[in-house]
Structures are given as structure tokens and as C-alpha cells.
Amino acid sequence: MPASAFDVAIVGMGPVGAVAANLLGIRGLSTLIIDKEADVHPLPRAIAFDHEAMRTM
Ligand SMILES: Cc1cc2nc3c(=O)[nH]c(=O)nc-3n(C[C@H](O)[C@H](O)[C@H](O)COP(=O)(O)OP(=O)(O)OC[C@H]3O[C@@H](n4cnc5c(N)ncnc54)[C@H](O)[C@@H]3O)c2cc1C
Numbered sequence: 001m002p003a004s005a006f007d008v009a010i011v012g013m014g015p016v017g018a019v020a021a022n023l024l025g026i027r028g029l030s031t032l033i034i035d036k037e038a039d040v041h042p043l044p045r046a047i048a049f050d051h052e053a054m055r056t057m
Contacts, residue, residue, distance in 0.1 A: 006032040014041075019056055 008024055010017045013035040021031045049057075 006030050008032070010034075015046075023056075 007029040008021075008031045010021055010031060010033040013021075013033050017033055017035075021033045024031045
């Protein structure tokens with residue numbers, strides 16, 4: 001698939017990249033998201049989050 005098939009490219013699928021890709025998808029934009037790691041981070045990191053993060057999730 002040619003790169004021009006995507007509206008947005010995001011490098012890095014941490015929480016910020018993953019949320020951005022989902023919000024863009026909800027708005028109808030096709031998004032290519034890539035990460036240098038093959039897997040998700042092995043440790044839990046969402047021990048606490050604020051009201052804005054909770055609304056986004
Ligand atoms: C032990 C621990 C506990 C935590 N607990 C909490 C918590 O309870 N609540 C909270 O709000 N925050 C917590 N945090 C902080 C939270 O994890 C970070 O704020 C958050 O992960 C930052 O998200 P990010 O998407 O900006 O960056 P990252 O999570 O660092 O994601 C960046 C991604 O980009 C990828 N990447 C980097 N360079 C490249 C490249 N050149 N090419 C391709 N991919 C690349 C990386 O592999 C990574 O997947 C914790 C952090 C740690 C370490």
C-alpha cells in the first residue's frame with residue numbers, strides 16, 4: 001500500500017501515539033502508526049490518571 005494511502009503517520013505507539021491514532025480514526029482519518037518495539041511495554045504504567053485521561057479512555 002503506498003504511503004499516500006494514509007492521511008497521518010505517527011511514529012511511536014506509546015499512550016500518546018495510540019490515543020492520537022484512535023482520536024484521528026474517530027474523525028475519519030486513516031492513520032499509519034509504527035513503533036520500533038515489536039510488543040507493548042512489559043510493565044504496567046497506568047497506576048494513576050487524571051479526569052481528562054479517564055474521559056479520553
Ligand atoms: C514505571 C512507570 C510507571 C508509570 N506510571 C504512570 C501512571 O501511573 N500514570 C501516568 O499517567 N503515567 C505513568 N507513567 C508515565 C507514562 O508511562 C508516560 O508519561 C507515558 O508512557 C508517555 O507516553 P508517550 O506516548 O509520550 O511516550 P512513550 O510511552 O515513551 O512511548 C513512545 C513510543 O515511541 C517508540 N519509539 C521511540 N523512538 C522510536 C523510533 N525512533 N521509531 C519508532 N518508535 C519509536 C517507543 O518504543 C515507545 O513505544 C509511568 C512511567 C513509568 C516508567
